[in-house]
Amino acid sequence: MFKKYITEAIVKEVNMKVYNERESCSGCTACISVCPKNAIEMIADNEGFLYPQINNDLCISCNLCRKVCPFKHENMKSKSEENINLNMDKEKVNDRGKEIQFAGQLYFAAKHKDNEVIFSSSSGGIFTALSDYILQKEGSIYGAAFDANFIVKHMKATNKLDRDEFKGSKYVQSDLKDIFKQIKNELKSEKYVMFTGTPCQNAGLQNYLSKTNTDYTRLYMCDFICHGTPSPLIWKDYISHLESKFNDKLISFSFRNKENGWKDMKVSAKFIKENRSKECNNKYSFLNLFSSLMIVRPSCFNCQFTSYNRRADITIADFWNIGNIKPxxxxxxxxxxxxxxxxxxxxxxxxxxxxLRYESCNKEDCWQPHLEYPAVMPSNRKVFWNEYNDKGIAYIVDKYGKGTLSSNMKKKLTPIIRKLGLYVLAGKVYKIIFSRK
Incomplete structure (x- = not known):
């Protein structure tokens, strides 16, 4: 009997943490969602990223939190492996007269036929077309949007007006809260649901639904090629810093403003008194902070989902190489x-x-670095966070908002590399030299 108690105590001690190190937790919330005793809550660390924390008084050591974690169980079969039917009706997609046999993955360049949809989207408006289909079936759309204070959260939409809040890139890690449980309840009510999020969020949702024996036949999953998720804390402090500096209130922010073209990668920042887009694209640039990778979550440098083996039904991204493939x-x-x-x-x-207007492509045409390997952690990331903790957001924005040497070089060279048709080759060389995957 005494041995039994000792064994139980050891097991409980092991389960006091869902993850062993920050690099192995993406904050997907699968663990908190699956816990039968609500013994886990998401707590922000000093970088602003949410991590699961177990209340040992409530924990029953069922170990479901670990079993559902996509970082620990990525060896599970992906949706691609489970659901691909090589004998599917090849007439389901017809590429302008060309019959396509589904045999693993298919690749397309696509854009919405409505130019207004394209202009209000980050790339070609494919998200609008995908989500319109679910809305037509009176389903629910779950995606990331700004709340009234510009905090990025996953929310639910059942109409086009609310759905449109999900359009456009949000270069901040979203707060999922209890979204997974909401989706499970809707699926149990036989509703159609579309979830769009990062690859790790999709994996966490799928694991959670599988572990809770939820039929997700009516769930349509969409991910995107992710470059890493920036800190919600830095984003929140950045907004506060701008409002203080300009003595004005932010009323509109877009990470991808197309007024000067799709490839220009400019933000739009409008305040009550004045449009401050120029300043926010130059000396006070959040995109420069993101590009430096200093503010990206630690697990992103250890990402398990930078591959062609996707969990989502459809993966979307910018088709940066389109000028060379199909000018x-x-x-x-x-x-x-x-x-x-x-x-x-x-x-x-x-x-x-x-x-849509679309063209079929091949795997190489659609290649992007983070379909093969994760971002590489900057060597001075620790220095950055020490500076932030010691000197605050104003110092960080002044020092890094103009861009680092490496990020500015990348920004200048990338368009040239794409134009010369060397984008894929450069990415492969980068992988050999820098990637630790």
């Missing part, structure tokens, strides 16, 4: 890269293709 398709308004990963994804794309 006639590139009007600098935005083109989406679409990777169809599953049979459900193929059927989904087939349902929306009438709203």
């Amino acid at each position: 006639d398709f590139d009007d600098d308004k935005g083109v989406s890269s679409v990777i169809v990963n599953t049979d459900k994804g193929l059927s989904w794309f087939g349902e929306i293709k009438s709203n």
Whole structure:
């Protein structure tokens, strides 16, 4: 009997943490969602990233939190492996007269037929087309949006007006709260649901639904090629810093303003008294902070999902290489890269293709670095956070808002490399030299 108590105590001690180090937790909330005793809560660390913390008084050592963690169980079969049906009806997608046999993944360059949709989207407007299909089925859309204070959160939409808040990139890690539980309840009510988020969020959701024996036949999953998730704390302090500096209130912010073209990568920052976009694209640039990778979550440098083996039904991204692959398709308004990963994804794309202009491509055409390897942690990341903790956001924005030497070089060289058709080659060389994956 005494031995039994000792064993139970050891097990409980092991389960006091869902993760062993910060690099192995993406904050996907699968663990907090699956806990039968609500013994876990998400607590922000000193970098502003949420991590699960177990209340040992409530914990029953069921170990579900560890079993559902995508970082610990990425060896589970992906949706691609589970759901691909090589004998699918090849008529479901017809590429302008060319029959396509689904045999793993399909690749497309696509843009919405409505130019207003394209202009209000980060790339080609594919998200609008995908989500319109779910809304037509009276389903729910879950995606990331700004709240009234510009905090990035995952929210629910059941109409186009609310759904449109999810359009456009949000270069901040979103707060998922209890979204996974909401989705499970909707699926149990036989509702159609679309979830869009990072690859790790999609993996966490799928693991959670699988572990809770939830039928997710009506769930349509969409991820994107992710470059890393920046700190919500830095973003919040950045907004406060701007409002204090300009003595004005932010009323509108877009990470991807297309007024000067899709490839220009400029933000739009409008305050009550004045438009401050110029300042926020130069000396006070959040995009420069992001590009430096200093503010990216530690697990992003150890990402398990930078591969073609996707959990989501469809993967979307900017088709940066379109000018070299299909120059006639590139009007600098935005083109989406679409990777169809599953049979459900193929059927989904087939349902929306009438709203798109699209061209079939191959795997190499759609290549991006983070389809193969994660971002590399900057050597001076620790220095950055020490400076932030010691000197505050004003110092950080002044020092890094203009961009680091490496990020500024990358910003200048990347368009040239793309134009010369060397984008893929440069990425492969970078992987050999720098990537630790």
